[in-house]
Amino acid sequence: MNFTLFRRRSAAAILLASCAIAPMAVHAQNVEDETQTDEAEPQSTGAIGSLNTIVVTGTKTQNAENVQDVPVAVTAFNAETLDALKVRDVQSLTYSAPNVSLDDVGTSRGTANFSIRGLGINSSIPSIDPTVGVFVDGVYLGINGGVVFDLFDLESVEILRGPQGVLFGRNVTGGAVLINTGNPTDYFTGKVSASVDGPFLDGGRGGANYSVSGVVSGPIVEDTLLFKLGGYYNKDEGYFTNLFDNSNHGEAETKIVRGALEGRFGDLTVTGKLDYFESDGDGPSGQNRGRFDRDSFDFAIDFPGFYANEIWTGSLNAE
Template sequence: MPAAYAQTAQAEEDSGDEPIIVTATLRAMDVQDIPLAVTAVAPEALERQGINDIKNLASISPSFNIQSSQTETQGTSIKIRGVGTTGNNTGLESSVGVFIDGVYQSRPGVALGDLVDLERLEILRGPQGTLFGRNTSAGALNVTTKRPNLSEVEGFANASYGNYNFMNLQAGVSVPVATDVAGVRLSGTWRKRDGYLKTPAGVESNDRDRYMLRGQLYIEPNADVSIRL
């Protein structure tokens, strides 16, 4: 009896004819050609749905769940399909692996920063140990940021304001150092919001005040060698 594989993906292009390229198998392939249950999301879809960090990903992938039992840096646990490591012991390693640009993050709290300047975000459901190693027995979250552009200067900037004095600023620029050989990219974000819960003593909670800055150097001397710092 032939094996049956489950695949799901959220279309991110206006045209339904465009293939959705993912790297769930550690190589660029069409999502329809890989034997994995994958939810692939482009940054445009994240922006349209107001998803600014991974804590809100459940709105596009109901099988994805993240909780912070103590603080965001300690005690954060991720579950996929209801399976994951529980408890706030900092010695526990998550059974849902978090990878940013292919680098494993030993604690899920590392990935709680704002999702900015992304190329793609993938949620892989089910055991992924064959390709991603240990600590992926329940699944993996694979975040890929945009690489520096080696041929031309490009940039972006946006700002938003909302209730509770919410302010969000995002900006980035990519500059080639040596055309088609090396380039640098700098991107950052700042997010601030007053707390929406207030105690009888007037102390606010659930406020937000954080920033993120990312710098990259990408060198590609030929088609077979690439260095990304």
């Protein structure tokens, strides 16, 4: 048997086996052909299981590093992987990151109940410090309220298992979640997407859930000043019918507006980002079932409650 051919077939077999058992978020290094003399160009197609390069910034080194080269327990997702996994909100990443739970607390919509390696809290009280820190473009979100928000137009998401106090300070005993929004591009591009779910048909309960988002990016001054502008809107009409007044319960409305400017001045690149998030709606759909039929979805409450979250984040980065 030809030795070179055997080596290539073995490498391909090993690569296919590793892709079958490894999480799709993990970067797979490009396998170079033994017979080639030129360096292979990395490919990034964004399809699940493709050989795309994923880099991390959570180590806070001068340059972003390959996820397989950093001495940190990290699960990283680039933009192509996030699109392939159809990630809609932070909770969706729970299914793709081992030993990580990024769930909602349940009693207050949008409030985080995050835990990594079993370290977390279960409370919607704002004064209780989290054990998993969330950072948006390097800006720390200091409380759990409003953290479980919808995601769109992301550059990457990095989940670092803790403790991470050396690099990120307090409240990261369990770990850190780094959310990096998209950067401006040096060419004009845009994207619009929309979706509609429901309404549910079990006895006429519930309404539709629909969302729309759009992003436009490009140069203002060619090779010097770039911009990006994005917006997101989601309307959830609620799953439950409140039998007290026959209204929908569980309604929620979420808005996100995001802008970025990037200036390139020789060897210096300055990027500024501003992000506004607002979400409000009904309180939790909870009712005492101790004396009633526990198998029923009937729901009646005279005061629906409410929640309201508003978050501003801004960042300025110079390289």
